[in-house]
Amino acid sequence: MTDENQVAGDAEAGKAVLDAALAALGDLRESWDPAQVEDWCGSVLSRSGRVVLTGMGKSGLVAQKIAATLASTGCPSLFLHPAEALHGDLGMVTREDSVLALSNSGESEELVRLLPSLVRLGIPMAAITARPDSSLGQAAHWTFTYRLPQGEGCPLDLAPMASTTLQLIWGDLLAASLMSRRGFTRDHFALNHPAGSLGAKLMKVKALMHKSWPAVSAASGLTDVLRSMTGGRLGMTSVMDGPRLLGVITDGDIRRALETAEREGRNPLDLQAEQMMTRTPAMISEDALALEAAGDMEARKITFLMVGQADHPKGLIHIHDLLTAKVL
Structure with a gap:
């Protein structure tokens, strides 16, 4: 393949990723349910515990980012690795917590094995998944779904790309909604970022x-x-x-x-x-x-x-x- 053809191929691969993400975002823009998000926010704010994020693989990495965003914007949260939870770390979760689980397929083995324990504890559970009919989707009280009209955008259609983008967007959407409901202000943000220059700028x-x-x-x-x-x-x-x-x-x-x-x-x-x-x-x-x-x-x-x-x-x-x- 010539250098010119290689560049053209690279550009097409990049465009496919962007098109897949844009198509999925456009679909979510029209399909998300504000009333469902509002109901979830009300449940989280009515409890004294934390929002526990969990997910495997790439979804787990996105879950860690969402946990960090929630914590920095006034909502106590933590990330719980589902495999570690099956071997004792489930003890970190209390009955006052809420769970937000991420899985594109809704069938991640470690996550599915964890579901009965979470249900038995009576902890309210929300899911971010592409399949509301999955094991995770069926077990969750709130299912925040997305579709991938043009697939993942991966050249091999194997690696998670558009799906993790949509999971991340859902996390930001939920965090923003909680901030609004909680009345989170610039002053509160500064208190959570005492060592950063951004926090200093927001100090009085x-x-x-x-x-x-x-x-x-x-x-x-x-x-x-x-x-x-x-x-x-x-x-x-x-x-x-x-x-x-x-x-x-x-x-x-x-x-x-x-x-x-x-x-x-x-x-x-x-x-x-x-x-x-x-x-x-x-x-x-x-x-x-x-x-x-x-x-x-x-x-x-x-x-x-x-x-x-x-x-x-x-x-x-x-x-x-x-x-x-x-x-x-």
């Missing part, structure tokens, strides 16, 4: 802000302002009247004030804080996302934001805080 400003910050009075002189800025190590100081924020002073504010004093023939040491400060500092709500704070700083080309409402600050968030938390 109040979780990262400084609750104390450098401050001087309006009448403070240049030396006091510089001392406050040096001690605070934030490249700024605030100008306060008790709890009320009058303004902020940065390195740039001092440079501009010195230039003005020189131009007007005044002694820079006579400058007071109220003559150097920016009277309308940028502020952000403590309930805003850290990602919003990052965007605001980048847009304004500044390194910090006062946190709070109007002239009553509750804290300060600095660009270094965002860098440390991996928001940036």
Whole structure:
């Protein structure tokens, strides 16, 4: 076979996979039953246990991914290998759990052997399968099915391809439905991803802000302002009247004030804080996302934001805080 023919053959093989998956997805788009999904979600949320995912081979690998997705989106879950379950790991499953089993044929030997034990325990069971009339489909309380109008898409029509794609889509569909029913929010997502940059971006400003910050009075002189800025190590100081924020002073504010004093023939040491400060500092709500704070700083080309409402600050968030938390 020439290189040209080889490329053409490869392209046809790839197209077959895409066409098979698209045909199956299109069929599922029209045939899935929202009421059935809603009923399953209600059952899961009414129980205090976990969703136990199980499946053999490629279906088992998809089941592991679905278990991970559910866990990260607020639904306690685990993967149970059916062969290991037959040799003792079934003890991990409690009567408060729900089972979601995956099998394209619905006749995977280890899974079918596990069904009587699950039924005997009285655990609600759902299935993702292409055959609702299979042993698994018949044993399940909810059967989430799919069809493969153009087969798997495999050149040999042997390896699972379109079927595992549809199983994965069903898992995401169920996870999304549970998130909606549970009222899962960005805050909850961040709590489940504390080590990731995505979780950091979804943290609230109040979780990262400084609750104390450098401050001087309006009448403070240049030396006091510089001392406050040096001690605070934030490249700024605030100008306060008790709890009320009058303004902020940065390195740039001092440079501009010195230039003005020189131009007007005044002694820079006579400058007071109220003559150097920016009277309308940028502020952000403590309930805003850290990602919003990052965007605001980048847009304004500044390194910090006062946190709070109007002239009553509750804290300060600095660009270094965002860098440390991996928001940036």
